[in-house]
Amino acid sequence: MKEVLARYGVMVNRNNMCCCPIHQERHPSMKVFKDGYRCFACGSCGDIFSFIQAKEHCDFKTAFTILGGTYEHHSNETARVAAQMKFSRKKVQAQRAKQEEKRFRQTLMDAIGMCEYWIENREPFDDDWVFAQNKILWLWANYEDKYIQEMEINEVNVYRTCREIEQRFLTL
Ligand SMILES: [Zn+2]
Numbered sequence: 001m002k003e004v005l006a007r008y009g010v011m012v013n014r015n016n017m018c019c020c021p022i023h024q025e026r027h028p029s030m031k032v033f034k035d036g037y038r039c040f041a042c043g044s045c046g047d048i049f050s051f052i053q054a055k056e057h058c059d060f061k062t063a064f065t066i067l068g069g070t071y072e073h074h075s076n077e078t079a080r081v082a083a084q085m086k087f088s089r090k091k092v093q094a095q096r097a098k099q100e101e102k103r104f105r106q107t108l109m110d111a112i113g114m115c116e117y118w119i120e121n122r123e124p125f126d127d128d129w130v131f132a133q134n135k136i137l138w139l140w141a142n143y144e145d146k147y148i149q150e151m152e153i154n155e156v157n158v159y160r161t162c163r164e165i166e167q168r169f170l171t172l
Pocket residue numbers: 020021022023024029030039040041042043044
């Protein structure tokens with residue numbers, strides 16, 4: 001529900017209240033739930049679909065489409081449930097991907113940091129210095145090239161190399 005409100009620039013406060021965008025007001029009268037809302041001032045209430053319907057003055061089918069659903073010959077209730085499931089599944093997937101990317105980038109940055117340490121603190125052409133020089137460009141290339149392309153292929157390699165660098169660093 002909060003995501004849908006956010007699309008209309010409506011901020012929900014810590015008590016899960018917001019200014020009702022349906023009747024327009026200055027003081028928050030709308031209680032926001034995980035999957036719905038209720039305005040204590042104008043009495044408007046429902047789920048994400050009824051919210052869009054009230055806000056856009058449209059029917060369920062249009063609201064459903066606005067929220068990213070594709071309309072087939074389902075009953076409204078089936079479509080509503082299916083769309084809600086799709087909505088939350090997408091959200092979970094997006095969060096997971098974001099966490100994985102964060103972890104991936106952090107691992108790379110840590111390894112880059114260790115290489116930079118060697119490059120700065122070792123005599124040029126000493127073992128660690130050469131090792132670090134060899135790895136650092138490759139690490140940066142992976143960092144820049146993002147994750148996104150060929151992620152599955154590269155990920156294993158990157159994690160393995162970063163572990164190798166870390167092991168070496170830990171035995172200093
Ligand atoms: Zn209201």
